[in-house]
Amino acid sequence: MTAKISLDKSKIKFLLLEGVHQNAIDVLKAAGYTNIEYHKKALDGEDLINAIKDAHFVGIRSRTFLTEEVIAQASKLVAIGCFCIGTNQVNLEAAKRRGIPVFNAPFSNTRSVAELVLAEIILLMRQVPKANAEVHRGIWNKSAAGSNEVRGKKLGIIGYGHIGSQLSIIAESIGMQVYFYDIENKLPLGNAQQVASLEELLGSCDAISLHVPENASTKNLINAERIAQLKDDAVLINAARGTVVDIDALAAALDAGKLRGAALDVFPEEPASASDPFESPLRKFDNVILTPHIGGSTSEAQANIGTEVSSKFVKYSDNGSTLSAVNFPEVSLPEHAGATRLLHIHENRPGILNKINQVFVDLNVNIAAQFLQTDPTIGYVVIDVELENTNEALARLKEIDGTIKARVLY
Ligand SMILES: NC(=O)c1ccc[n+]([C@@H]2O[C@H](COP(=O)([O-])OP(=O)(O)OC[C@H]3O[C@@H](n4cnc5c(N)ncnc54)[C@H](O)[C@@H]3O)[C@@H](O)[C@H]2O)c1
């Protein structure tokens, strides 16, 4: 039997924002999904509500904010895809409560960020940003003062996840000694060493690079007190999230002559579009590299992300798989040829699975396979059955108290 989706594929609307790569569209079309609304920019306010209100799937990058209010107005939404790593721009809880899994691309732009950071470390250790700015102004200041090789220097990485550990490998390959601080115990790659406290890292390293997520524990992680602990000639890099560094404290330190330089790719407030101005107290410093959140913006990364996240959409839509969803019980599913597949997302409360199974007892059908995953608040069960009357089964599943969403795949 050929797999057929409950709702005609041409009626399933995909809303893709922020110029996600063409691969995203190609993957959807190859899977038979043709109803794709594509925007090159982020949407907000009324424009976002109007576009999302009849969408089944929405794909965004880091600049579209899917708040509780926005998600509440998207009554048909089945899944959200972040075509990037970060998912802080989505209210993950609000999505989960409505039975909407959120997918991302957890490592498709990892290498791009690590390469940019390594380049910035080398440039800052050689004072290239300052030299470049001066030569542009006609000043020929040829000097070796304050200029160093990175070989043998200490790199301190804060957050040793995908990007931090990738940076560790490539920095070590050009001779840096790598130390890292992470709230979790992590396997040190190569000769890297984990340190027990942030203070230990801050006071001893020549370059510090941040690779933590945006959350309560990382807000202003690098504040005035911690900047004061850095070596006077250290370089500081933030390509994680803008909230991690207190920008005013950094500007004050740079004004006082602290630090050799800094590189920032992310900011507490980023312009929504190219026509909006970028304001920052850091703009005046020649020894600071400022980039417009382009750490993951390479052709390679964007192409990979387009394929990866759209493939997750297709798998969820065709097959029910939530593997690698960031806010949802993960169910990895086999093909379901020959059976009807019913998906039921529910509040995780006692007795609900019994009620679900009772539907099939009452209909006198055998359950061929059942896959269940729960977290403390919701459950996701996928049921394969040989069933003639799917409408009745679906209607009865939807009537069960505590049901959040139910759908059928043929
Ligand atoms: N500039 C860009 O374009 C760009 C591109 C990709 C990712 N990012 C951002 O980079 C960050 C890291 O990405 P990743 O893929 O390496 O994430 P990851 O989840 O793989 O790693 C994050 C690491 O930070 C650690 N961590 C969390 N809180 C911490 C804390 N308070 N102190 C120390 N360590 C802590 C975690 O244990 C984990 O090891 C994310 O915020 C992501 O959004 C930015």
Ligand SMILES: O=C(O)[C@H](O)COP(=O)(O)O
């Ligand atoms: O989270 C990420 O992957 C980065 O911040 C990149 O976001 P972007 O897709 O908006 O460039």
